[in-house]
Amino acid sequence: MYPDLYKGLNLKPEDLTAYNSSLVSFEGKTITPRSQIRLPIQARLDVVEVDFIVVDAYSPYTVIVARPWLHALGAVSSTLHQKVKYPLEGQQSATPVLPSNELTEEAKCKDLEKVAVGIDPKKFFQVGSKLPPQEKEELIGFLRENVDIFVWDAYEAPRVDPSFIYHHLNVSPSVTPKKQPPQHPLKEHADAIKDEVTKLKKARAIKEVFYPEWLAITVVVKKKSRKWRVCVDFTDLNKAYPIDLFPMPG
Incomplete structure (x- = not known):
């Protein structure tokens, strides 16, 4: 548990108990925790008591929950989908498992139909063909009303205002800049680059x-x-760039 959550829960020093073991941060630094506290966590209808170690250090997270909590709930986490699935009472999984042929059909998105935006056949939306008629009509109407925010080509996307967000390369100043030697590409490669x-x-x-x-x-x-x-x-540039311990999902 990090300071933001500790303060947000209005916890007091008397609510905490001692914790003597040291922790190693993602950066490899040794941190001495402030203390620990036992709090209930509710997931759907289940409530599980969890021991939280209070760490006085910066983190982009508010709390990190370890495997014992997942095991207690019988939950399954997916870092790929950024989700946690919980079993429902009397069921094996909150999401039914489909046969392989049904998964294949779902992956192919065969139940989609094209909705033209204008006279250009290359510009269209795809909506579920099995949607209720009223819901489908409302969805298509909404998409057409906001068609100005969509692009059908990566090169049509407008520039992002630097006052909103910009990218900065945090290159280590101790690294000597490197010039990669020029190459003489094949004609077809040169044409593709051009x-x-x-x-x-x-x-x-x-x-x-x-x-x-x-x-x-x-x-x-x-x-x-x-x-x-x-x-x-960017091989040489990547070597000069510090490892990002908390990369943004791509």
């Missing part, structure tokens, strides 16, 4: 700048569709 750069410049996603210190080459790879994907070799 087309990609032209698209990005037209969309104002990139602009021409000069970096006399850091230089990274482009790498062209073939996708399954047989088209070319243009990448940048």
